[in-house]
Amino acid sequence: MVYQIYPRSFQDSNGDGIGDLDGIRQRLDYVAALGVDAIWLSPIFPSPMADFGYDVADYCDVAEMFGDLAQFDALLAETHDRGLKLLLDFVPNHSSDQHPWFIESRSSRDSPRRDWYIWRDPAPDGGPPNNWTSDMGGSAWELDPATGQYYLHAFLKEQADLNWRNPDVRQAMTDVLHFWFARGVDGFRIDVLWHCIKAEGLPDNPLNPDFRPELGDKFKVLQHHSANQPEIHDVVQSFRQVADSYGERLLVGEVCLPVPQLVTYYGSDDRPGVHLPFNFQLLDAPWDAQALARIITEYEAALPPGGWPNWVMGSHDAPRIAGRIGEAQARVAAMLLLTLRGTPTLYQGDELGIACVVIPTDRIRDPQDLRQPGLGLGRDPSRTPMAWDDSHNAGFSTAEPWLPLHDDWATRNVAHQTADTGSMLNLYRRLLAMRRRHMALNSGDFALLPGDCGVLQYQRRADGEKLMVALNLTDQPRRLMVPDGVITAPLLSTLAVPSSDGLAPHEGLILEIL
Template sequence: MAERRDTPWWERGVIYQIYPRSFQDSNGDGIGDLAGVIARLDYVAQLGVDAIWLSPIFPSPMADFGYDVADYCGIEPLFGDLATFDRLISEIHARGLKLLLDFVPNHSSDQHPWFIESRSSRDNPKRDWYIWRDAGADGGPPNNWISDFGGSSWEWDEATGQYYLHAFLKEQPDLNWRNPELRAAMSDVLRFWLDRGVDGFRIDVIWHMIKHEAFPDNPLNPAWTPEVRERDKLIQLHSTDQPEAHTISVEMRRLADSYGDRVLVGEIFLPNDRHAKWYGTPEQPQVHLPFNFQLIENPWDAASLRQIIADYEGSLPAFGWPNWVIGSHDAPRIAARVGEAQARVAAMLLLTLRGTPTLYQGDELGIGEVTIPPERMRDPQHLREPERGIGRDRSRTPMPWNDAPFAGFSTAEPWLPLNDDWRARNVAAQSADEHSMLRFFQKLLALRRSSPALTIGSFTLKGADDEVLSYIRQAGDETLLIVLNLSSQARRFATPHGYGLGDTIASTLARSDAKTGTVAADEGVIFRLTGKH
């Protein structure tokens, strides 16, 4: 893929996701807050990232920990207030960083004033701001749609004698984006935050936003088995990714572009061909970065990754910029999935592929599996389907800063347990260890920032080894070879035809003998290639 030259900040930059409840507590209640984020901004800047994405900070009953919004233009008191937010954005910008907010447009809280009005009567002016339907012919729900958290997507309202739709919890009623007044109100929400200086938004479940107008049943999924989530009994053909949703995406992009150099990141779980449509067209662009979660969801072996990368790159429109994610507040920790040695390889992969990387807090420390007693599980997804082991709490545990009580996160018991090894695996300890995961991330991020090949360079996959993934990044006179050994045995690799193997400029190991043409077990290496002969 060709080199890019005239690039906005979000193409060159790295995004760092902060889960505010779990980053830093400033007032001793065991829950992270905005003042805590401010207190740790020097750490984020020194890490070497370019932008912060904050998970939701809006007023919320916390049925789904902030993804049930009760006021789109306020700050949850647990986290602070608008004055603290304004100080946060000023401090972020003072450090040369950008700020993205998590915008949740598909649904609100059932405690939002809009929904309280909507459910008050059938003739309330805001009734149509949400999705209400009569019972089906059998007196049950209007169709067979299943909530992402299990059970019917429809909740009966006794007072008004209709069902309302909720793609997630019943406390999260879906908004009706076919209603022009609702659309105008949500545009005003975006303007409110853009006027305050935010640099963009990560848009939650954007592909859910419009439903089929006739609300037909979703087809059965013939591949479903009881081990898989109940939601997946059905193919979400009519409840997600409707053509009209792209019109909304175009409108959001037009609004963001009117503020200058802003970025929209869309949360989208779809096959490549449908995923790529969320870029839009050059004439009608949509989100800048439709989030690409494939490194989270797929097998961890060279053959699978090579195919994933090739297929994804091949699906992109000519003007589309790729992006990659290896961790989030919803996904298992990468070190828990593949072990610490391969987590280093994953870090090198994330930060050397073509495209914008997103790094999730704590992954730079190699936090792995966390023990959470059943009585301390908080995630509603887990509590509704505990037998499926899909809880997200293990990715949301507090950031360990040092070996002081409660890891320097708080002066009180945190809302979730710390990682089991927090006394050794914390920011202070890893900052002092030249060979730690944290220092490795800092070195990779610094290398990426200084290297045109790694930020805007062209990308070429090499080789066909089922255990070794390799590719070339090139810009101007700089040509780099990345070799990633995904096996637990040393492996040979070939220098690309016509090139000479130059210096080893980074390795996942403290010491590397890779110049011999062999990568050690679980080793990733970045080589400088000498010019073609």
């Protein structure tokens, strides 16, 4: 179980309204008590913060707003003292335009580091070299007037794409991995991994015949040539070789691709890939039992031999679970996430049931929202601060937080939910404790079972233990489908008062098959 922390929004220790490493260290007991195995930190490196840390200016240091290397080492040591692992966010596709590498690269066409980034002459009409679009909107190319060439940026213009076909770039980034692994880091989540290699010649991408303006500019074309190239697997293999040289280390890959392409990032016996390519299907899946059953079945069938599943339901880039499906079903979603086969990833605050947060126009910070206003692409609502108690600023900071808190923070906070045995937080704690107690949930096999209309029902089994999970995804009572002659005993319900007969509306249930 991986718990994602967005450092800016977890805990502020120095009163500047922004979370930091010492703040995370102060809250480690909370994380350990949840029952997770590992913490993943969103980027903590020096950065101009054009994209809040995903524009890295130095891969081997800590941003001053978060602390310093000594404070990182203290956090790492105390994380390990609690039996937890610590993963960092590795951003290899691009650097900040303020990184010394890029500053040198753009200094002249003859710069020794010119080829560390992707530079091209203008098209005959003086425009961008091809039709590639940025995921942040607009063209993926930015003209540098001083040298008369364009450089490529798959995201913001402040995030210049590195040229992974250059062996010097590969060596420099390999050195980054060594730096952190040698310091004791337990692994990395690799940002936009599928973007790192571009097609030779940089041909135009095909136009998207299904493009709709409300989806955003990035969908104008299909990213056939700007991402997911065959050579990316050589890069992934090189990452894996470095990780394996340090023993038990974990690589998680952010790969936003259809399942048949996603699973190729596991690699093979002769060319191993990342341990866990992130599976994001639950982020925008129809909240419907039949659709979820199909998603789970197809994903399980697509996994390569030995491929361990992964499920992600919330992140710093996605709308909150409770905001998408409502608080009642968010409890059911928690049971789904923590009882499926594989490694689940939990995003901070989802265990409190934080829902939609309205960000006033003058408080918007997300560059994606600022560049494409009105399209609902803003990620700020998912990045608002944690609420710890009902004190000033919810115990997050003595200063005004960098983003506003959710409206109901005075009751939707850690202290209040800890005292409420029926809270969302205590449901997550019980579910995570069950994963540790029951091998069937931790590492057992998975099989779908017949369920009533609107009910997702499945079995987990290991070492003679059999558990059944039944999830009512409707607002109506439903039958619990138990084969004749099978005796079951309820272990945990998502409701404070479980149904005495069948499944209540919005109820999830774990049962032992006796």
